[in-house]
Amino acid sequence: MEWPRKIVSLLKANDICSISFIPDSVIGKILKEAEKDPFFHFTTLAREEEGIGIITGEYLGGRYGVLMMQSAGLGNCVNALASLTIPYQIPFLMLISQRGELGEFNACHVVLGKALRRILEALGIQHYTVDREDELETIVGGAIKAAYTSEQPVAVILSTALVGWKDEK
């Protein structure tokens, strides 16, 4: 399982030093890897929407941040994306761990999981899905570059094909 380490090294290579997050088991694996490197700062959020504001403030001050959350968390971010980061042109990466698709056991994750990409598209946010480890450099590295070129948030979705799913009936 190389993907957490690869993601962390791509963040560092792109000077993204601040991680704002609501954890899940997938994000937790990335955090565990990033915590080994004092390059990174961590902000535990109480609600995902806060991360949009925090990363905006960091960007204004010259520091680059990433928002890590589960697909459900995007639902908590919609107005802040629509009325802050998109019109003010604040670039950043959202790393979203996918729920509600392959291997899902919880009906209450299915609806937002299925709506995830269409919500992003309705907001005009570019999104890319990683299914295999060998795609990480192209997709994560490429998404970061596209975000800062377009001065817009860009989403990378980590699919269950990449990260696996909870073994629960």
Added chain:
Amino acid sequence: MINRLEATRYLVEQLCDEPIIASCGNPKFDLFTAATKRKSNFYMWNSMGMASSIGLGLAMARPDKKVIVLDGDGAILMNLNSLTTTAAKAPANLVHIIWDNEQYQITGGQLTHTSGEADIETIARGAGFKQALTVDTFAAFKKALSQILIQPGPWILVVKTDSSKALGRPPKNPVYIKNQFIEELRNV
């Protein structure tokens, strides 16, 4: 009762080039009236509630600058969870001022919960802020500012204000607001 515009004017007089994040609605309108030419003002046109989070991010990114947040009672009530995050990170350079007129003034004066049982200073202390004050006279406001602009924070200052109309209208182009703010912040 404290007049919000008068208090905003007094605050700006005490500052040099410190960045100010001004929440949507009347905080940003009065900031623009009080300091029209000031470039270190970030005017929010929506994303109600996000001022406190933007201020936290900026304070963490620029620990060398005192960061001022001008918020409203309605806006902070929409993002109370951010107080727990700010208290946990506890940036010493953050000053969060909340103009509390106990109403959604801009939409017609419907009452917020601070008109009843909710008390923002108590909420902030419960969230983990060690330094939180409430003032309801101009003299107390001046005295509080003289303390919080010098001593390390993070600070919460709840200012009970009247609901005079706020007539100022800052530029409406978000990208212009951002670029001007970033450029000024880079230079100082």
